[in-house]
Amino acid sequence: ARRLSNLASSGQTATALALLSSLWRERLPAAILLHSSNVLASGFEKTGQWQAVLQVLGCQASRQTAGAGGGAADVVSYGTAIHACGRGRCWELALGLLLGMHRSSIQRNTAALNAGIAAGTAAKGQWRAALQLVCAAAEMGLACDSVTATVALRACRGFGERSWKLALCLLTSLATTSVQLDTIAWNAALGVCERRQWPAALAVQSGMVMRGLTLSGVTFTVAMSACSHGGQWQQAQRLLFSLGSFGLEGNSANWNAAIAARAKDTQWSASLCMIG
Numbered sequence: 001a002r003r004l005s006n007l008a009s010s011g012q013t014a015t016a017l018a019l020l021s022s023l024w025r026e027r028l029p030a031a032i033l034l035h036s037s038n039v040l041a042s043g044f045e046k047t048g049q050w051q052a053v054l055q056v057l058g059c060q061a062s063r064q065t066a067g068a069g070g071g072a073a074d075v076v077s078y079g080t081a082i083h084a085c086g087r088g089r090c091w092e093l094a095l096g097l098l099l100g101m102h103r104s105s106i107q108r109n110t111a112a113l114n115a116g117i118a119a120g121t122a123a124k125g126q127w128r129a130a131l132q133l134v135c136a137a138a139e140m141g142l143a144c145d146s147v148t149a150t151v152a153l154r155a156c157r158g159f160g161e162r163s164w165k166l167a168l169c170l171l172t173s174l175a176t177t178s179v180q181l182d183t184i185a186w187n188a189a190l191g192v193c194e195r196r197q198w199p200a201a202l203a204v205q206s207g208m209v210m211r212g213l214t215l216s217g218v219t220f221t222v223a224m225s226a227c228s229h230g231g232q233w234q235q236a237q238r239l240l241f242s243l244g245s246f247g248l249e250g251n252s253a254n255w256n257a258a259i260a261a262r263a264k265d266t267q268w269s270a271s272l273c274m275i276g
Helices: 002-009 013-025 030-046 050-065 075-087 091-103 110-122 127-135 146-175 183-193 198-210 217-229 233-241 252-264 268-275
Strands: none
Touching: 002 013, 002 030, 013 030, 013 050, 030 050, 030 075, 050 075, 075 091, 075 110, 091 110, 110 127, 110 146, 127 146, 146 183, 146 198, 183 198, 183 217, 198 217, 217 233, 217 252, 233 252
């Protein structure tokens, strides 16, 4: 398995596939063949070789169809292939694989769903389809998790002027479910509001505080950036000076956001004082 991974990472696609084929011909135990196939596919995925990942999956599917058994694809195999297609901006292929899992009698899981949603957010113009997958999760018998929420919230960016409203509606809806939204998910919603609606961004940050979530440096940077875009330098300064009460120290990103907010409001002298 290690040799297969090394061949994949070094770009020796043909050699790696030939080695895998030789392993299949040796009639090794099914578990070893499956592990070897998934390791190779993972190696291809990490190096952006989505076509090679599909080749491995195709060979696994062929063995399953032929009744060969060993090496047949499982949920990990499909998850890797879906993720690889997402990285390759092949949204249609990723969605086809996700739907095809059911036809192959392979139980879909949340990780596969998340990979499919991520593929939609990576593909230009497929934001709406990615969110539709989130809505269809219940019909697939899948439970959303914080990763699902994060990817879905980021997908809201594709809706232009309406993006922040959609993000807030989705965030509110998810907050009433059993999904445990973490700081990263809330930061994703904050990021959608950043350039379009500074009051909404501050409302998201306040919601994090009310729920006892840990605010990160990213939380404050994005919130201050939102204030900067809205010309609210006083709010940005307030956020900067409140870092200590949350156990955080101001970093360069925080200070740059605060300085930018003042500069945009023509508070040049104040900005220079902050630098000094």
